[in-house]
Amino acid sequence: MKGFTGKILKIDLTTEKNSVKTIDEKYIRKYLGGQGFAVELVYHGVPKGTDALDPNNVLAMAAGVFDGYPVPTGGKTIFAGKGPATGTLCESVMGGSIGAELRHAGFDALEIMGRASEPAYIFIEDDKVEINDARDLWGKDTRQVPELLKKKHGWDVKVACIGMAGEKLSRIACIDCDDRQAGRGGLGAVMGSKNLKAIVVRGTHDLEPADPSGLLEIALRYQKIMEAAPSFVEDTKYGTGEFLGWVNKEKGVFPTRNWQESVFAEREKIDPYYWATRYVSKNKACFACTKPCGKLFEVKSGKFAGVAIDGIEYETLYSLGGACGNADVESVARANELCDLYGIDTISAGVTVGFAMELMQRGIISEKEVGFRLTFDNAPDAVPRMIEMMGSRNGFGDILADGVKAAAKKIGKGAERYAVHTKGMEPPAYDVRGMKGHGLAYMTSTRGACHLRAGFYAPELVGKFWRWQGIDRFSPEGKGAMVATMENFMCVYDSIGLCKFSRGFFLIEKLPEVIKAISGLTFSEEELLKIGERIHNMKGNFNAREGVTRKDWLLPPRIIQDPIPDGPSKGSHITEAEMNKMLDDYMVARSWNKDGVPSPEKLKELGIE
Amino acid sequence: MVKMLVPYPDRCTGCRFCEMACTIAHEGKINHADARLQVHRRNVKVDFPSVCTHCVSCGEDCCVLHCPVDAIKNIDGIVSVDEEECTACGTCVEVCPFGVMRMEEKAFKCDLCDGDPTCVKFCPMGAIKYEEPKPEQYDLVKKLLGEE
Numbered sequence: 125m126k127g128f129t130g131k132i133l134k135i136d137l138t139t140e141k142n143s144v145k146t147i148d149e150k151y152i153r154k155y156l157g158g159q160g161f162a163v164e165l166v167y168h169g170v171p172k173g174t175d176a177l178d179p180n181n182v183l184a185m186a187a188g189v190f191d192g193y194p195v196p197t198g199g200k201t202i203f204a205g206k207g208p209a210t211g212t213l214c215e216s217v218m219g220g221s222i223g224a225e226l227r228h229a230g231f232d233a234l235e236i237m238g239r240a241s242e243p244a245y246i247f248i249e250d251d252k253v254e255i256n257d258a259r260d261l262w263g264k265d266t267r268q269v270p271e272l273l274k275k276k277h278g279w280d281v282k283v284a285c286i287g288m289a290g291e292k293l294s295r296i297a298c299i300d301c302d303d304r305q306a307g308r309g310g311l312g313a314v315m316g317s318k319n320l321k322a323i324v325v326r327g328t329h330d331l332e333p334a335d336p337s338g339l340l341e342i343a344l345r346y347q348k349i350m351e352a353a354p355s356f357v358e359d360t361k362y363g364t365g366e367f368l369g370w371v372n373k374e375k376g377v378f379p380t381r382n383w384q385e386s387v388f389a390e391r392e393k394i395d396p397y398y399w400a401t402r403y404v405s406k407n408k409a410c411f412a413c414t415k416p417c418g419k420l421f422e423v424k425s426g427k428f429a430g431v432a433i434d435g436i437e438y439e440t441l442y443s444l445g446g447a448c449g450n451a452d453v454e455s456v457a458r459a460n461e462l463c464d465l466y467g468i469d470t471i472s473a474g475v476t477v478g479f480a481m482e483l484m485q486r487g488i489i490s491e492k493e494v495g496f497r498l499t500f501d502n503a504p505d506a507v508p509r510m511i512e513m514m515g516s517r518n519g520f521g522d523i524l525a526d527g528v529k530a531a532a533k534k535i536g537k538g539a540e541r542y543a544v545h546t547k548g549m550e551p552p553a554y555d556v557r558g559m560k561g562h563g564l565a566y567m568t569s570t571r572g573a574c575h576l577r578a579g580f581y582a583p584e585l586v587g588k589f590w591r592w593q594g595i596d597r598f599s600p601e602g603k604g605a606m607v608a609t610m611e612n613f614m615c616v617y618d619s620i621g622l623c624k625f626s627r628g629f630f631l632i633e634k635l636p637e638v639i640k641a642i643s644g645l646t647f648s649e650e651e652l653l654k655i656g657e658r659i660h661n662m663k664g665n666f667n668a669r670e671g672v673t674r675k676d677w678l679l680p681p682r683i684i685q686d687p688i689p690d691g692p693s694k695g696s697h698i699t700e701a702e703m704n705k706m707l708d709d710y711m712v713a714r715s716w717n718k719d720g721v722p723s724p725e726k727l728k729e730l731g732i733e
Numbered sequence: 734m735v736k737m738l739v740p741y742p743d744r745c746t747g748c749r750f751c752e753m754a755c756t757i758a759h760e761g762k763i764n765h766a767d768a769r770l771q772v773h774r775r776n777v778k779v780d781f782p783s784v785c786t787h788c789v790s791c792g793e794d795c796c797v798l799h800c801p802v803d804a805i806k807n808i809d810g811i812v813s814v815d816e817e818e819c820t821a822c823g824t825c826v827e828v829c830p831f832g833v834m835r836m837e838e839k840a841f842k843c844d845l846c847d848g849d850p851t852c853v854k855f856c857p858m859g860a861i862k863y864e865e866p867k868p869e870q871y872d873l874v875k876k877l878l879g880e881e
Contacts, residue, residue, distance in 0.1 A: 193763060194753035194855070221749065221774075228764070267776065279773065279881055280766070302747070303777045328766055336761035340754065344854065351857055360858075407858060408780070409746035412753070414857045416746045420778060432778050 125149050126334040127189070127643035133231040135246060135253065137318055138179060138238030142253045147232065152645065154731065156655045158188035159215050159618035161233040162204035166213055167662045169235060172669055176208040177293055177317035179239035185323070186233035187223035188621010192331050193642050194343045196350055197623035199224055199412030207309035207571055208295040209472070209527055210547040213666040214309035214571040217618055219410020220301025225282040228327025240319040247277065249326045258321040263288060265465040266300040273324050285322035286312040287467025289515045293317060295526040296472035300464065303434040304410055307469040309549065309571050334644030342641055349629055350415045359417040360407055362396035364438040369395050375585055376691030377555040380446045381500050382478040383544050383682050386555040387691035390451035394441050399453050408434040413623065421457050428454040433461045442553030443474025448481060448507050449500030459508040466515025472527050475550035477510050479528045479543055488537050494520045544680050547572035547672065557683055558693030559584040561603035564706040567677040568607060570663035578610040579624055590631060600702040604709025612656030619659065658730040665722045665732060674720040679703055735810035737866040738784040738843070738850060740874050745860035747772060747780030751852035758851040769843035770833055770852055781877050782861050783831045785843035787812045790871035796825035796834055814840045830875060
């Protein structure tokens with residue numbers, strides 16, 4: 125078996141001991157790589173009832189199958205653990221190069237357990253594994269940390285780290301590498317809870333694909349296909365926010381002012397068609413990406429002069445922009461930079477600020493409590509200011525630092541009515557009142573409201589995907605089975621380590637050729653989908669074991685009770701009956717019981733223990 | 734005029750695809766440290782490729798000049814290592830101003846892939862071009878390297 129290293133490194137921070145687990149072809153046929161490996165490590169490694177911030181939680185990091193090999197957009201690293209935001213099995217994907225570096229060091233995955241007695245960082249250099257003192261790194265941000273560590277270990281090491289928010293156990297804290305983040309679900313707090321500031325890797329081993337010349341041919345072929353596609357121009361010129369105008373004007377599903385509206389009237393000021401030519405000086409890419417959607421966005425003058433970020437991505441234009449009523453793109457960029465530096469997820473952070481703004485609008489919280497005017501009309505000043513307070517758990521920021529669900533609980537006074545989340549995670553930039561299958565996907569996503577566990581926004585917005593045609597976004601019909609299938613796909617992509625923006629190029633039937641060139645292993649399309657199904661079932665079964673079942677999946681009141689007030693999707697919402705119908709259909713498609721618990725027969729069929 | 738690799742730092746996205754393509758084309762395996770060019774992903778603002786300039790811009794820090802056994806030769810503008818003569822002393826690696834001379838059992842370096850450079854083929858952003866040498870672009874890279 126080529127392509128894989130066949131080894132998983134296990135590090136216990138409590139005992140400062142490490143060990144190596146070898147994996148064989150059987151393991152790969154069962155879990156594939158990337159997310160599959162990471163989920164397996166968490167599923168079997170975390171004892172029942174473990175708190176996400178307990179030393180017994182596992183933080184797994186794994187390289188996708190393609191990671192380390194020249195496959196365009198195939199360089200993803202996957203992190204997983206029990207998620208602090210939701211208490212469910214949470215995986216988060218990043219485009220940083222640490223996974224590939226780990227593979228060069230001789231490992232397909234890393235499992236971190238325990239808790240260091242003092243702030244520490246892990247240094248892996250091929251077979252050498254050290255747990256080093258990180259007291260001087262504590263309190264440093266996500267740009268200072270790699271800079272200091274590269275000064276010490278050389279510019280070629282790869283560094284994944286947390287910022288101050290992860291240290292302070294913010295349940296929306298992320299993990300950063302190469303200015304790319306494993307953003308969602310609060311895994312940065314898992315690192316913080318382990319007193320682990322950074323993971324540093326230098327790998328010097330060769331990676332040998334099974335068919336080098338075949339792989340090079342595949343790489344060039346796909347690169348040409350991508351370059352010829354319209355999305356290449358869109359991504360390289362405007363980034364992921366390219367379709368922001370379309371989502372607003374044509375579809376009317378851009379959640380605005382904490383989901384009180386679904387069209388952002390001032391959108392043109394945050395649209396990349398406005399800012400790309402004014403603020404962007406070059407493209408930035410994830411590791412191994414030849415179709416870069418990242419932008420170096422710089423503010424050269426004015427109040428926010430000096431801001432320099434890899435962004436602004438579509439989701440962040442929503443969360444720190446539209447969701448907060450913030451039409452000042454420089455302020456959005458500054459807030460984005462603060463999220464990156466402190467190490468908090470931009471989606472969760474922005475939605476939480478927008479939520480607090482609505483609370484102030486409704487008089488549930490006061491200017492006195494917060495310390496300043498946290499209002500939609502004061503967004504350009506208020507958003508970056510509150511992000512900084514959240515990142516440092518300062519003042520009212522401490523209340524918001526764990527996301528909307530925790531904040532609503534602390535604030536009380538009916539605040540929960542305005543908290544938009546599922547399972548405790550803040551939703552991304554698609555108003556599911558006007559895309560009902562995607563609403564189902566927010567509920568069934570094992571890590572809470574997410575656009576990437578099923579990627580169902582694309583089929584519903586475009587009306588077709590893969591073998592499906594004529595998909596009606598306003599209808600709940602048939603969505604259960606489609607969402608389940610899409611979830612299985614996405615588990616495969618995250619195990620492969622392929623960017624989901626490339627799923628249209630690499631439809632599931634295209635993957636076996638590439639996997640074979642790397643590993644020599646032959647997989648059929650059916651086998652891959654079975655692996656995807658297995659991974660999703662493991663996550664579902666883990667969550668059920670932790671007591672998170674259907675009752676905890678439900679959509680928040682805003683989606684059920686408040687129809688979209690205006691725009692192309694005016695009047696639409698998901699009724700309680702529609703919600704239940706979609707969930708029932710989904711459970712049938714999954715062979716799960718009505719409460720969302722995988723059936724023993726299904727688990728047996730998939731070989732899950 | 735002989736064509737050379739020319740780096741354009743402002744177009745480099747830091748994806749490092751060129752490094753992988755370089756070693757897989759030459760050795761059938763991937764090892765970034767063996768790539769005959771290096772991508773530096775320094776921070777959010779700075780990414781750049783460092784390439785071999787085949788004597789165009791090295792000045793006194795030239796592997797050809799410094800090789801104690803004259804194993805490195807510039808023939809018609811292309812610099813190559815004579816493996817028979819190379820003693821693997823490492824001098825060339827030390828002096829190379831672009832940090833792209835490589836050493837395993839013998840020294841090895843960029844051979845421009847016989848006039849069809851793989852790295853150029855795999856850079857869709859045009860951050861490495863195969864064209865008439867541009868000393869000002871090499872100076873730009875030297876300046877960036879000097880900051881490290």
